[in-house]
Amino acid sequence: MLDKKVKRAVKLYTKRLLLTLFAAAFFYLHFAYGKTARDTFSMFFGGLGMFIYGMNLMSDSLQLIAGSRLKSIISALTGNPLTGMLTGLGVTALIQSSSATTVMTVGFVNAGLMTLQQAIGIILGANIGTTVTAQLIAFNLTDLAWPILAIGSAMILFSKTHANRSWGETMLGFALLFLGMKFMGDAIKVYRDHETFRTIFISLSQHRVLGVLAGLLVTLVVQSSSATVGLTMSLMSTGAFGDDPFTALMAAVPIILGDNIGTCITAILASIGASRNARRAALAHTLFNVFGTLIILPVLELYCSLMLRTSADPVRQVANAHTIFNVGNGVLFLPLTGFLKAMVMRLIPSHGEEPGSINNLDKRFLATPPIAIGQAEEHLKQAFSIVGKKFDKVNSLLDNPDSDIEEIAAASSNLASLHRQRDQITRELNQFLIALAQKDLSEILSRQTTRILYLSKDLEIISSQLNKMMALMVENAESGKKLTVDSREEIHICINRISEIFKLLYSDLKPAEKQAEEMHHQIYSQSMLQRAARSNLIDRIKKGEHDPLESILLLDLLRSIESLLNSLHHCNEHLVFRF
Numbered sequence: 308m309l310d311k312k313v314k315r316a317v318k319l320y321t322k323r324l325l326l327t328l329f330a331a332a333f334f335y336l337h338f339a340y341g342k343t344a345r346d347t348f349s350m351f352f353g354g355l356g357m358f359i360y361g362m363n364l365m366s367d368s369l370q371l372i373a374g375s376r377l378k379s380i381i382s383a384l385t386g387n388p389l390t391g392m393l394t395g396l397g398v399t400a401l402i403q404s405s406s407a408t409t410v411m412t413v414g415f416v417n418a419g420l421m422t423l424q425q426a427i428g429i430i431l432g433a434n435i436g437t438t439v440t441a442q443l444i445a446f447n448l449t450d451l452a453w454p455i456l457a458i459g460s461a462m463i464l465f466s467k468t469h470a471n472r473s474w475g476e477t478m479l480g481f482a483l484l485f486l487g488m489k490f491m492g493d494a495i496k497v498y499r500d501h502e503t504f505r506t507i508f509i510s511l512s513q514h515r516v517l518g519v520l521a522g523l524l525v526t527l528v529v530q531s532s533s534a535t536v537g538l539t540m541s542l543m544s545t546g547a548f549g550d551d552p553f554t555a556l557m558a559a560v561p562i563i564l565g566d567n568i569g570t571c572i573t574a575i576l577a578s579i580g581a582s583r584n585a586r587r588a589a590l591a592h593t594l595f596n597v598f599g600t601l602i603i604l605p606v607l608e609l610y611c612s613l614m615l616r617t618s619a620d621p622v623r624q625v626a627n628a629h630t631i632f633n634v635g636n637g638v639l640f641l642p643l644t645g646f647l648k649a650m651v652m653r654l655i656p657s658h659g660e661e662p663g664s665i666n667n668l669d670k671r672f673l674a675t676p677p678i679a680i681g682q683a684e685e686h687l688k689q690a691f692s693i694v695g696k697k698f699d700k701v702n703s704l705l706d707n708p709d710s711d712i713e714e715i716a717a718a719s720s721n722l723a724s725l726h727r728q729r730d731q732i733t734r735e736l737n738q739f740l741i742a743l744a745q746k747d748l749s750e751i752l753s754r755q756t757t758r759i760l761y762l763s764k765d766l767e768i769i770s771s772q773l774n775k776m777m778a779l780m781v782e783n784a785e786s787g788k789k790l791t792v793d794s795r796e797e798i799h800i801c802i803n804r805i806s807e808i809f810k811l812l813y814s815d816l817k818p819a820e821k822q823a824e825e826m827h828h829q830i831y832s833q834s835m836l837q838r839a840a841r842s843n844l845i846d847r848i849k850k851g852e853h854d855p856l857e858s859i860l861l862l863d864l865l866r867s868i869e870s871l872l873n874s875l876h877h878c879n880e881h882l883v884f885r886f
Contacts, residue, residue: 350493451485
């Protein structure tokens with residue numbers, strides 16, 4: 308797995324390389340061919356940028372509007388491959404982004420919230436759902452783009468609610484999408500009869516593999532399958548592929564097939580550093596599209612002939628070719644999900660990976676806040692589990708009155724190791740949540756993010772108090788003193804009860820109000836017992852039943868127990884915090 312610094316460096320240098328290539332081409336055209344060539348070049352890539360930005364803005368805004376409901380929909384409606392495929396189709400059509408759906412799916416698999424076979428069903432549906440974008444573009448609503456742009460901008464400027472601003476951004480993205488298409492088309496029209504362009508597109512129609520590679524490479528660069536489809540449809544609308552409809556389709560369809568393979572890069576990137584099942588889900592996405600392309604290429608002439616009959620509009624023919632390919636591919640592979648699963652299991656075999664293991668948080672998931680929240684919750688559960696083990700260690704030590712200094716020191720070392728693990732998880736979690744909070748989140752997602760941050764802080768205080776208690780026991784053992792049997796038993800009962808309450812708390816991080824109220828009563832009752840124990844201890848100290856060192860130790864231990872109870876009370880409040 309690549310180091311995070313290496314990944315960032317590769318991404319940075321790639322961006323710089325693309326910027327340098329663009330600048331070099333810009334100045335070369337200016338000095339070699341003049342202002343017209345330079346401006347046409349700029350208009351084309353400006354239109355492409357506008358298209359990609361509009362698509363991303365529309366998708367991101369729709370995700371914000373849908374909010375955490377996306378997570379519940381995807382995780383709930385995946386009982387079998389058919390419902391999984393329909394869910395993937397519906398969600399992708401809703402948010403207009405197959406990449407977002409597949410990244411969420413990879414994240415669910417990585418978190419152990421979804422099986423590999425369920426994920427394959429979702430991915431089949433996502434590939435079909437993404438074709439809605441192409442069908443939408445084929446309506447050619449350019450004339451409506453400016454009014455929609457005006458309305459969307461007004462909503463963003465004057466709306467007071469977050470939801471209305473998100474709808475405004477959706478409309479703005481929708482308008483920019485069509486305007487970008489228009490600018491790309493206008494730029495291409497100037498050169499559609501140019502000999503170089505004709506040679507390129509004739510080569511694509513004659514050598515279909517070149518078309519697949521072209522679609523693949525363009526999608527890898529722009530990181531958007533919809534952008535490649537839009538670009539292809541723009542070329543088709545201007546007649547850049549030639550005047551013969553069949554030859555034009557023979558050049559355009561392979562690009563669409565390559566685009567389907569290229570879009571897999573998003574899921575592949577999201578799976579880097581994730582669990583084996585997450586990597587298998589990304590591989591299944593890739594194999595699905597590769598196999599579909601290999602099936603179509605040998606019969607491309609027949610396929611293009613069929614597409615000619617679906618519509619008289621060349622742009623709609625491309626959209627239909629995209630849709631029918633993905634629908635047919637999904638229907639073909641739906642009964643073969645078991646075979647696809649077996650294949651990816653063989654290609655990425657298990658080597659002792661623990662089931663349900665959780666990997667480091669990946670900032671790529673920040674692009675899809677609902678799945679980012681899910682990942683953060685899984686990490687919080689892991690931190691809770693580690694603190695639960697710390698309670699067990701302290702309880703085990705108190706349960707053995709004959710523990711010598713070596714056993715106490717070993718337990719202290721073990722507790723320190725657990726503390727470091729918890730500290731690493733919490734530090735990473737907090738950084739992730741702060742980055743997530745800086746995103747443009749819906750109100751519900753913002754509340755969930757803040758809630759997890761509070762719970763993480765509560766957990767940090769509880770963990771530190773357990774460390775303090777262990778340090779007190781080590782200090783007492785080193786002084787050669789031992790707690791009396793009654794004192795040890797009293798402390799043991801308190802810690803054991805608090806440990807039970809703590810484990811009940813983290814068994815359900817989203818308790819119902821009645822359950823939370825019951826937990827509140829348990830914590831309150833234990834606090835009353837704790838105050839009584841402290842009062843009894845002070846009475847015994849006054850009567851001289853404890854020597855000074857033991858008295859100080861017991862008072863310190865009871866103070867730590869009181870702090871634990873306070874933290875449990877705050878933790879319980881934050882679990883049901885509605886803001």
